[in-house]
Amino acid sequence: MAKIAVLGAGVAGLGVALAAGRxxxxxxxxxxxxxPLAVSAAEAFDWDRQGAPQVxxxxxxxxxxxxxxxxxxPDLLEALYAAGATPMDFISMLPxxxxxxxxxxxxxxxxxxCRRTTFEWVLRKTILNEPSVRLVHGMGVTGLQTNPASDRTxxxxxxxxxxxxGTVVQADIxxxxxxxxxxxxxxxxxxGVVIRETIEDTGIVYFSRFFRLREGAEFPAQTGPIGGxxxxxxxxxFPGDNRSFSITLAAGVTDRELRRQLTDPDQFITIAAQIPxxxxxxxxxxxxxITGVNVMAGLLNRRRGFLDESGEPLVLGLHAVGDAHTCxxxxxxxxxxxxxxxxxxxxxxxxEHGLKHRDRAVAFEGATRDEITPWYRASVAQDRxxxxxxxxxxxxxxxATSTxxxATSTxxxATSTSGAREFMRxxxxxxxxxxxxVVRAFLRMFNLLEAPNSLMTNSDxxxxxxxxxxxxxxxxxxxxMGPDRASLLEAIS
Ligand SMILES: Cc1cc2nc3c(=O)[nH]c(=O)nc-3n(C[C@H](O)[C@H](O)[C@H](O)COP(=O)(O)OP(=O)(O)OC[C@H]3O[C@@H](n4cnc5c(N)ncnc54)[C@H](O)[C@@H]3O)c2cc1C
Numbered sequence: 428m429a430k431i432a433v434l435g436a437g438v439a440g441l442g443v444a445l446a447a448g449r450x451x452x453x454x455x456x457x458x459x460x461x462x463p464l465a466v467s468a469a470e471a472f473d474w475d476r477q478g479a480p481q482v483x484x485x486x487x488x489x490x491x492x493x494x495x496x497x498x499x500x501p502d503l504l505e506a507l508y509a510a511g512a513t514p515m516d517f518i519s520m521l522p523x524x525x526x527x528x529x530x531x532x533x534x535x536x537x538x539x540x541c542r543r544t545t546f547e548w549v550l551r552k553t554i555l556n557e558p559s560v561r562l563v564h565g566m567g568v569t570g571l572q573t574n575p576a577s578d579r580t581x582x583x584x585x586x587x588x589x590x591x592x593g594t595v596v597q598a599d600i601x602x603x604x605x606x607x608x609x610x611x612x613x614x615x616x617x618x619g620v621v622i623r624e625t626i627e628d629t630g631i632v633y634f635s636r637f638f639r640l641r642e643g644a645e646f647p648a649q650t651g652p653i654g655g656x657x658x659x660x661x662x663x664x665f666p667g668d669n670r671s672f673s674i675t676l677a678a679g680v681t682d683r684e685l686r687r688q689l690t691d692p693d694q695f696i697t698i699a700a701q702i703p704x705x706x707x708x709x710x711x712x713x714x715x716x717i718t719g720v721n722v723m724a725g726l727l728n729r730r731r732g733f734l735d736e737s738g739e740p741l742v743l744g745l746h747a748v749g750d751a752h753t754c755x756x757x758x759x760x761x762x763x764x765x766x767x768x769x770x771x772x773x774x775x776x777x778x779e780h781g782l783k784h785r786d787r788a789v790a791f792e793g794a795t796r797d798e799i800t801p802w803y804r805a806s807v808a809q810d811r812x813x814x815x816x817x818x819x820x821x822x823x824x825x826x827a828t829s830t831x832x833x834a835t836s837t838x839x840x841a842t843s844t845s846g847a848r849e850f851m852r853x854x855x856x857x858x859x860x861x862x863x864x865v866v867r868a869f870l871r872m873f874n875l876l877e878a879p880n881s882l883m884t885n886s887d888x889x890x891x892x893x894x895x896x897x898x899x900x901x902x903x904x905x906x907x908m909g910p911d912r913a914s915l916l917e918a919i920s
Contacts, residue, residue: 428452428559429782432588432598434568435459437479438763439749440604441550442770445500448560450774455596457588461565464552468510468668471548479606483721484635485665485673486543487760490517490874492767493539499771504539506549511668512541517870520649522860536870540666542637542673546763567591571601571745573618583618584784585745599782600744602773604766607727607750620742623732627807629756630814631661631677633723634689636696638714640670647707655704656813659912660685661758662702671717674705677758680724685912688919695720697919702909728810729754730803733792740788748773753799755806764875765799772798805879812848852905854896855882862891 429452433440436458444454460478465471476482493514496504508514515538521527539546554560570589587597603611615622640646646666654663661677676698678685688694696716699705708714730753733741746752749766772794780787858865868888871877882888910918 429599429777430597431455431600431602432596433457433602433604434588435478435604435606435609435749435751436551436562436564437604437606437749437766438547438550439606439751439766439770440602441547441554442767443602443604443748443773444554444557444560444562445503445550446770446774447777448554448557450778451559452777454557454560455598456560456562457566457568457590457596458562458564459567463564464555465548468542468545468548471544472542474544474548476544478608480721480723481607481757482543482547483718484543484633484723484757485663485675486541486546486763487665488539488541488546489760489764490536490538491876492764493537494535494876495764495767495771500553503550503553506553507539507541507546510545510549512539512545512549513666513668514538515540515666517874521863521866525861525863525866530867532867532871535876536867536874538874540668542667542671543763545668563590568605568614571614571618572597575619582740582743583620584743585618598744600746600777600784600787603745603747603751604749605751607729607754608725609751611731611747611751615742615745618742622741625730625732627728627810628680629726629728629758629806629810630680631726631756631758632680632686633675633677633721633726633757634686634695635673635675635721635723636692636716637667637671637673637718638708639717640672640714641712644713646672647713653704655702655908657702657909657911660698660909660915662699662705662909663758664705664708672708672714674699674708684916688916690720690722692716692719694919698915701915701918704908726757727754728756728803728807730800733788738789740785740792743784743788746773746788746791752795753803755803756810759806759809761802761806761875765802768875769795769799801879802875850892850896853899854892856905857899857902858892858895862895864888865891 431447431452431454433443433454433456436456440456444456448454460476462474462476465474517536518527518529518533555562568588569591571585572587572589572595574584574586585601587595588601589595605611612622612624659679659682663675665673667673676689678689689698696709699709731747735741748769750762755761773791776787776791776794780790859869865888868882868885872879872881
């Protein structure tokens with residue numbers, strides 16, 4: 428059995444501890460945030476998680492993640508439900524008038540509604556029951572312990588983590604799960620290791636506020652998509668656990684005026700009240716805010732490469748998992764699912780190759796390239812299309828459009844951006860409202876159950892969407908998802 432040292436006890440680090448710990452390996456998690464285990468979900472919501480500030484923002488836990496827990500860790504899924512999380516069954520939310528009788532495969536289309544702090548709290552509580560897992564919190568990692576490369580061709584091997592109190596945690600394998608803000612290249616360069624990095628800004632800033640339903644109040648009936656894109660503003664409502672929910676509004680990084688308004692807690696509610704999908708949620712007799720407005724900028728898509736051009740590891744004995752390896756635009760809600768999937772990939776490569784560091788690294792990076800990287804590419808493609816659309820005021824696209832746009836652009840680089848948007852707006856979106864085959868195909872892709880380009884490689888789905896697209900002149904105009912920017916700013920002034 429291996430001794431594994433993990434930097435960071437966020438979702439990825441905890442996922443590694445779960446997968447490797449249950450396989451009998453000895454795991455030590457080192458977490459800089461001083462967060463003793465909370466006694467309840469309510470207390471976990473107050474955790475001081477400076478190292479992972481996104482816990483103060485809306486999180487969706489997609490069906491891919493829920494199915495992974497259902498199939499490999501049913502006790503964890505049960506514990507989440509016991510803590511107040513709820514299943515989100517997409518089939519029960521199919522558009523009004525569509526047959527909701529379950530079909531084979533529909534049992535997989537269930538996500539988890541839960542606050543991020545509740546998710547992490549349950550994950551941590553469950554993992555700390557594993558006899559082979561230990562967590563040190565309130566202690567930062569400041570360096571790596573390495574056997575330096577012995578000549579020009581050799582590769583440095585990491586043998587543990589150096590902590591801020593000067594102690595060293597020796598390990599057979601070191602896992603970096605420090606999240607999107609941790610400086611992994613800096614940590615490695617001190618040992619002479621240079622990794623490859625690709626970065627593309629998402630172009631947005633997140634504004635989130637949490638609410639709780641008032642006693643006796645219920646969630647409003649859902650009559651349309653709970654997320655969308657007005658071109659200049661993205662919006663989404665995220666059901667949480669224990670009658671909580673959150674609203675996220677995301678503005679362009681360059682839109683100073685809107686960003687200023689969104690930071691104000693009262694204006695945040697006034698703006699949410701202007702958007703049909705969020706308006707009923709913020710009615711004063713339905714809900715009350717339980718936080719101020721949380722803001723997060725610097726949201727990058729980023730991918731790191733740990734193999735050289737000939738496919739050989741740049742460093743041995745070290746892996747990166749979760750956002751430390753690949754992070755994507757939070758808008759698409761994929762990060763936690765991908766982090767847990769990648770933690771499983773790590774455990775699989777460990778099972779197959781044990782302490783053969785070179786073979787394990789090649790296998791892990793290969794599996795990551797197949798399972799994780801396509802979602803990075805989809806995220807970047809989607810963001811580029813969204814950036815093209817931000818000049819369109821009150822654009823009719825919604826989250827579904829943009830996700831499908833990314834699939835299109837990935838699948839068919841020859842399709843022009845505007846043509847793709849038109850096809851999605853006048854084809855895919857209306858088809859999703861009426862065609863159960865198309866909406867299921869979209870939901871499976873959206874929930875990471877199929878590849879990002881799966882819609883465009885499915886000839887049946889393409890034919891159905893094309894039929895709807897060709898009928899576009901005969902349909903009434905799309906219903907507006909909200910005001911244009913000028914009207915919104917006027918309404919809140
Ligand atoms: C605004 C926002 C909204 C998001 N919404 C969603 C969503 O809806 N659905 C979804 O699935 N994903 C979402 N994500 C992505 C998701 O939060 C991340 O993908 C996920 O947290 C990745 O987990 P991680 O463990 O890699 O990183 P993190 O969860 O960030 O954890 C990293 C940990 O490492 C610790 N650490 C850092 N440096 C050190 C050090 N030197 N020593 C010791 N410890 C250290 C930190 O304190 C932290 O606890 C969102 C992200 C953002 C930014």
